[in-house]
Amino acid sequence: MDLTLTSTKTLHNGVEMPRFGLGVFKMKNRDEALAAMAAAIDHGYPAIDTAAIYENEREVGEAVRASSKKREDLFITSKVWNSEQGYDETLRAFEASLERLGFDYLDLYLTHWPVPGKFEETYRAIERLYDEKLIRATGVSNHHEHHLERLLAKANIKPMVNQIELHPQLTQEPLRAFCAKEDIAITSWSPLARGRLLGEDALTEIAAKYGKTTAQVVIRWHLQSDLIVIPKSVKPERIQENAGVYDFSLTAEDMKQIDSLNQDWRSGSNPDDLK
């Protein structure tokens, strides 16, 4: 498998989405956020995943403008927060995000969570943003199969991406199979289970075999599983480490062993518990 830092996944509308990027949740400290984003862009990260609720869209915009990269060389995702969902509200929330970012378009815009009674209208607004060419791809986050089925029944434009919690302790096989059948790409959030699984014996053993860290093994597992992966770190050395996953390959046996760590364990909420 010839994966590189700039490998992409072709979304069903033909847009090439980077397979790897920096997640920026819990980067509220301005200087820390700017330094982390600058380090990532310097190391060649091709994408940044933010959200209105992360309160760092301004920093994302600044980091991109301060870098040597052109806007169009970076793939930027943001998300509409739960309290701003609904058709008109989403259009307004998008405008506010764009304003904070200082961009005139986004690569991908997602419904952050499927708020009951709202998520279908939210997605309808995202379709309009796509029609108006303000976003290059539409998507959702934290949508189970039953949420997607409700959207698919009405959608003019099938979501291109579903961003869900996914890591070796929550492998989400049935939802992955459903999304593969519908040609919806999956981005793994909390790909390292927020650090919880990095001490697992099975991972330590595999990591030792390749002279890699357990974080690198887990990120490689996501990539070899055909997932898009957005690990977060504020530490420049970890930002570099997390991108150092292109000089080794996991065997089919390693992959199976990592798959078997699944416990259906969530670090975040189950989308069905959302009120």
Ligand SMILES: NC(=O)c1ccc[n+]([C@@H]2O[C@H](COP(=O)([O-])OP(=O)(O)OC[C@H]3O[C@@H](n4cnc5c(N)ncnc54)[C@H](OP(=O)(O)O)[C@@H]3O)[C@@H](O)[C@H]2O)c1
């Ligand atoms: N759509 C959603 O609802 C949703 C929800 C959650 C997250 N996300 C997205 O997914 C991204 C990633 O998820 P996440 O931030 O929850 O968790 P994560 O990427 O699984 O883990 C981040 C944690 O692991 C630590 N870490 C990072 N690299 C490491 C390494 N090489 N060795 C040891 N520890 C390491 C980080 O600490 P330091 O920062 O101190 O290095 C941080 O505490 C988010 O930033 C966000 O963009 C989306």
